[in-house]
Amino acid sequence: MNLTDQLPALQVVVPMLSAPLIVLLQPRGLAWAGATAAGLVSFAIAVALASAVLGGETLTYSMGGWPAPYGIALEVDAFSALLLLIVTGAGAAALLAARPSVDKQIELGLQPLFYAAWLLGLTGLVGIVVSADAFNIFVFMEISSLASYILIAGGPDRRALPAVFKYLIMGTIGATFYLIGVGLIYMMTGTLNLADMEARIGDVVALNPILVAAGFITIGLALKAAVFPLHVWLPNAYTHSPHMVTVFLAACATKVALYVLIRFDTSVFQAKLDTHEMQFALFAMPLAILGILVASAVAMFEGHLKRLLATSSVAQIGYILLGASFVSHAGLTAGVMHMFNHALAKGGLFLAVACIGYHYRDLRLSQLGGVAARMPWTCGALLLCGLSLIGIPGTAGFISKWLLITAALESGPWGWTLVAVILVSSLMAVVYIWRIVEALYFQAPVESDTPVSEAPLQLLLVTWGVALLNVVFGLFPAIPLALANASASLLTGGAP
Amino acid sequence: MKLLELLGYYNYWVFAIVLMVGLYAVISKANLIKKLIGLSIFQSAVFLLYITMDKVEGGTAPIIQAGVEDQIFSNPLPQVLILTAIVVGVSTLALGLAIVVRIKESYGTIEEYEILDAD
Numbered sequence: 001m002n003l004t005d006q007l008p009a010l011q012v013v014v015p016m017l018s019a020p021l022i023v024l025l026q027p028r029g030l031a032w033a034g035a036t037a038a039g040l041v042s043f044a045i046a047v048a049l050a051s052a053v054l055g056g057e058t059l060t061y062s063m064g065g066w067p068a069p070y071g072i073a074l075e076v077d078a079f080s081a082l083l084l085l086i087v088t089g090a091g092a093a094a095l096l097a098a099r100p101s102v103d104k105q106i107e108l109g110l111q112p113l114f115y116a117a118w119l120l121g122l123t124g125l126v127g128i129v130v131s132a133d134a135f136n137i138f139v140f141m142e143i144s145s146l147a148s149y150i151l152i153a154g155g156p157d158r159r160a161l162p163a164v165f166k167y168l169i170m171g172t173i174g175a176t177f178y179l180i181g182v183g184l185i186y187m188m189t190g191t192l193n194l195a196d197m198e199a200r201i202g203d204v205v206a207l208n209p210i211l212v213a214a215g216f217i218t219i220g221l222a223l224k225a226a227v228f229p230l231h232v233w234l235p236n237a238y239t240h241s242p243h244m245v246t247v248f249l250a251a252c253a254t255k256v257a258l259y260v261l262i263r264f265d266t267s268v269f270q271a272k273l274d275t276h277e278m279q280f281a282l283f284a285m286p287l288a289i290l291g292i293l294v295a296s297a298v299a300m301f302e303g304h305l306k307r308l309l310a311t312s313s314v315a316q317i318g319y320i321l322l323g324a325s326f327v328s329h330a331g332l333t334a335g336v337m338h339m340f341n342h343a344l345a346k347g348g349l350f351l352a353v354a355c356i357g358y359h360y361r362d363l364r365l366s367q368l369g370g371v372a373a374r375m376p377w378t379c380g381a382l383l384l385c386g387l388s389l390i391g392i393p394g395t396a397g398f399i400s401k402w403l404l405i406t407a408a409l410e411s412g413p414w415g416w417t418l419v420a421v422i423l424v425s426s427l428m429a430v431v432y433i434w435r436i437v438e439a440l441y442f443q444a445p446v447e448s449d450t451p452v453s454e455a456p457l458q459l460l461l462v463t464w465g466v467a468l469l470n471v472v473f474g475l476f477p478a479i480p481l482a483l484a485n486a487s488a489s490l491l492t493g494g495a496p
Numbered sequence: 497m498k499l500l501e502l503l504g505y506y507n508y509w510v511f512a513i514v515l516m517v518g519l520y521a522v523i524s525k526a527n528l529i530k531k532l533i534g535l536s537i538f539q540s541a542v543f544l545l546y547i548t549m550d551k552v553e554g555g556t557a558p559i560i561q562a563g564v565e566d567q568i569f570s571n572p573l574p575q576v577l578i579l580t581a582i583v584v585g586v587s588t589l590a591l592g593l594a595i596v597v598r599i600k601e602s603y604g605t606i607e608e609y610e611i612l613d614a615d
Contacts, residue, residue, distance in 0.1 A: 142584045158602040162611050165595050172588050187549045
């Protein structure tokens, strides 16, 4: 047994065990340092796992030595490795930058609990990704959700409370739907292991319960992933939560739910439900297109910086779902790739927002005049990530939009209408990013009593780090692209 | 005959009805506590689904006894699963109630419309 074999378990165990330890670290700063260390170790494990599966291998870990399907298995393949990189990367980067912003927004005595909840959220998200067991995914999903409710409600803004209540209600309904679906599949197949499930669904004679299960699971996970029109919990929850929590959750939380959705709908149900491919495409594609267009249009008229970016997230989820709904190799590559690139762009944008929010309490665009003169570096990073979100060549966002357009053209005679949708929504993205730029750079400065300077260096350095990664992965996308390609091959079950 | 067959699935009918009662309460009630009650009812319905599917006719609790050879057992796995789900449900409810307490503290009300008007 060498260390690589243990990594899938360690990925979950490290943040999980760090969480209770951090509660004990009362002195100022120590809790942050502990949480950041745990976050960085998780990220290092994710990098090691990704390099181990880069060639398309699958690492399997049987919990307690019980072989699957009897025991609980953890599995890491290219798809999960890419998601692990996104989740732990977002967690580690946000934690690295978090201290100044969290010191300002969270009471000192509550900070150890706050960081513990953060690590539990991280545990839940990585747990969902490495788990190969449908019920374990449910448990981890609830761990991550409960932790994120706490994180979102932890800030000083009281409007976060009704927002998080709505999120709790809708999130629980989504998770319960998923649980019903898993129960129905278990009833028909007698297994909870995903690979085993996929194989045994073929022997099921009465397909109706499986069809119902597919419906429950797809809707439940779409709720968790904030797929349009089930996204109503997202904008308020992200707008009023503490800034650093928004960075962390916006970069990875909804993508993990989409990951499970894609796993179920393209591999577990795909092989045996005869026309499931068509059903999934017919269900997901209109929602994706509507989400892209409607959410982008709403974002164009949004007056609050954070809510604007949160609404744009709903549109970006639409892109990922659109890629997945082609159920082709090219489409899945584009969708998976966009998960990675959107995490980079949106994570960077929200980090820049956290920098601005460090000095400005009111983040309505009309109140942000003259920010660029006072915080030139912050606004530069925001602009760079904004360009990546639009998809300007040379940034990460361009790669996935290009892949998506290619996949759309391959998808059939109607592909060009989808290309039109993507282009129109990119233009809308230009409009809403421009509105931010206009407010920050060209609006008449708002009077303020205290002189405002740049954000703290710690926050600014991480923001620029992420912003530069947008360019690096825009020019050299080889590694995420290789992982995305391998994921698509795994999901379509064939050679590239 | 058909009717009897349908009635024979009465556990599943109860599951579906309780599920919808809970969902209806979540959607229609404006009082946050009532919403949480609805959510709990909604989750309880799923417990019934799992408990129903593990029942084997004539089966008893899965405990091996000395001297008893051909005992039929109910499937213990869904019971274990639903124990976990009950724990999850309880923690969700507890957290939900804690949030309602915080809402009451900062808004002075737990009626959805009054909260919406307050901001």
